[in-house]
Amino acid sequence: MTQAPAAVMNKSLSSLKFSRTRTTSKPIDKLFTHKTFQETRPNNNQQPTPKNPHPRTQQQNLISLIKSGTQNSLLQIHAHLIRTSLLQNPTFSLRFLSCLCFSPFRDLRYSRHFFSQIDKPSASHYSTLIRAYSSSDSPKDAFFLYKEMTQKGLKPDPVSSSFVLKSCMKFSSLFCGLQIHGRILGDGFQSDSLLLTTLMDFYSSFASRDEACKVFDEISKKDTVAWNVLISCYLRNGRTRDVLMLFDSMKNEGACKPDDVTCLLVVQACANLGALDFGEKVYGYIEECGYGVSLNLRNSLIAMYSRCGCLEKAYGVFKGMPEKNAISWSAMISGLAMNGYGRDAILAFEEMQRMGIAPDEQTFTGVLSACSHCGLVDEGMEFLHQMSKEFGIEPNIHHYGCIVDLLGRASLLDQAYQVIISMGLKPDATIWRTLLGACRIHGHVTLGERVIEHLIELKAQEAGDYVLLLNIYSSDGKWEKVTELRKFMKEKGIQTTPGCSTIELKGVVHNFIVDDISHPRKHEIYDKLDEINKQLKIAGYVAEITSELHDLGAEEKAHALSYHSEKLALAFGVLATPPGTTIRVTKNLRICVDCHNFAKFLSGVYNRKVIVRDRMRFHHFRDGGCSCNDYW
């Protein structure tokens, strides 16, 4: 937007003279007869002027003038409308209003000012202004206008209702949206499928999945977009598995053919689940339908493969793209980072710059996480400075989170604490938790306790945080503290999440918890695990007993560790898959050091690629080694 007309309008409107316009001094009434009028025309004497334009022609000319209106000519027209009382003509005022609201130089304050001069604004006037406000930075005003018009007894059209709903999502007021839902029913729009689709999206953005589903059921003609909104609702609200089911039912029941957006959502669901097989199936469908040209879709495929630990395939998609944007590069960089290829991630970042693609916030999140996963402290700090100095991107909480992780892993705990204190942003629970994780790694009791205090202050302490503190105490041998904390947790009823490992075989997901005896092949699995343990010990594996949180003797500790869910899943993998195939295990929490070592030895002794995806990232094991700096 250039010069805001509002600035002009703040002066008394009546003081506005046509002569204010620099470029023309012709009387406005004459100018209106020129269809091709442009205020910048230096001299329009050559233009033939009709002698006595018919009033009707004059009005038509005025309309086309408004249509092609520029900032200055609109000011003139406004003054003209006031003088001739045309402003109270519903047609003209509406034309003029929508021109003010949607022209490239729109100014909402000016529009509002103009609106206030209309004696009896119609529903259309309101709709126009509502629409303008809904995409502005004061969406709340859209809602107020909506209320105002309904109070005046004007009936909003379905389109404005839909815009107001969007506004409510913007300023996140469930309450306001509910009122609109009521109005929609009262206005008899309950069968407008586009409006209902917006309503679904509204409920979905407030995590009201049930309500969204109810609205979906009420849509008589459900088209693909309605399905997509439903799927996006399930995805947003964490019902990821159901997304896959919905995709299948769309495809099989044939009611609605999944389009590129559907595929995009489902690919994201697969990425969240780590459901590689399903993801590949969707990829096949994408190719079959020719959606593969979509940039969005390919970008999400890169992320999906990365998050399933298939870096080669992620790279394959990336390489095959004729056009790559910042998102493609960021996805690839993050993919490399989360799979332990930090150096390559940085190389990719450099290559991206050579290609002239400007990095953005999320690119730097990927780059910094690459540094933290590979322990590149100096590089990471350098990138942090570079991003604001050279790229003008101010670090956000995620960037600082990576830095805290980076310093914390490198045992620079006090420095990490200082970063949080002095970063100039309000620390969130996640960043404290990151530091707590670092305290756990380095057994830093006093700082760990301080961090818990911060979390409690934020009222954000979770069971996992206390478990980390338990870890910190036990690794330091502070058993009386461990007992005390356990008692405290019991009193407060703090439930810890049980560790769970899953392995997917032929599309079936097998779950394991510690000491699990629920699997139908439990005997074979335990036998196999004992055999593996023997073999690994020969190769030099020693149980890392600091991973055990109970005050036990060394031998008992080793025993307590030996049936962790990861190990059961790995043993089942060795048992149930042909030699040489890759074993993929997903763990809901962080893998412990001992299981990490176990997987590493297993990859060498049994000649298997092992990929463990835990809450933090991927651990790739191969030939008795790990692609990343070992545990961290």
Next chain:
DNA sequence: ATAGGGTTAG
């Protein structure tokens, strides 16, 4: 007399 609507990537 008249503009105008819903889903989507790192």
